[in-house]
Amino acid sequence: MNRSTSSLLAALTLSAITFPASASADEKAAAMRLGRMKAMSCAACHGMDGKGVSREGVMVAPPYADSELVKRSPEGLALIILKGIQRESETYSTAMGSMAPVYDDRSLAAVMTWIRNQFGGHEDVITAEQVAAWREKHAARTEPVTHAEISELVDAAP
Numbered sequence: 802m803n804r805s806t807s808s809l810l811a812a813l814t815l816s817a818i819t820f821p822a823s824a825s826a827d828e829k830a831a832a833m834r835l836g837r838m839k840a841m842s843c844a845a846c847h848g849m850d851g852k853g854v855s856r857e858g859v860m861v862a863p864p865y866a867d868s869e870l871v872k873r874s875p876e877g878l879a880l881i882i883l884k885g886i887q888r889e890s891e892t893y894s895t896a897m898g899s900m901a902p903v904y905d906d907r908s909l910a911a912v913m914t915w916i917r918n919q920f921g922g923h924e925d926v927i928t929a930e931q932v933a934a935w936r937e938k939h940a941a942r943t944e945p946v947t948h949a950e951i952s953e954l955v956d957a958a959p
């Protein structure tokens with residue numbers, strides 16, 4: 802494991818940003834509606850069914866459904882969306898660029914809430930405050946994350 806991977810893993814593991822104990826039903830419903838609408842831009846590669854999109858027999862991007870990242874690591878999911886992820890093999894046809902300019906904190910929280918509830922077996926609500934904290938924490942990072950960094954993060958998640 803290289804130094805940047807170790808540093809990233811340590812930082813993500815040691816920072817426990819807690820989830821709200823319970824959002825009201827209205828707050829959750831609003832987040833789910835906004836998240837589904839905003840996630841339309843994600844569907845071009847990940848599919849609205851969460852199974853990923855295949856073009857000419859090659860997956861464009863990984864599925865959300867049954868993803869350990871979606872199930873176990875909200876900060877890792879935020880990090881990928883905010884910074885992008887490198888294309889390191891032929892498994893997927895593209896890399897993912899940073900979506901940080903596309904989503905404000907509220908919109909990204911809603912998208913993550915929708916993805917985690919729809920495909921990750923969660924019923925929690927990601928808040929704009931959590932996204933703002935993750936955005937600030939990783940502000941200095943300019944490069945997309947690697948698959949190895951994300952795998953380590955998922956492995957370290959509860």
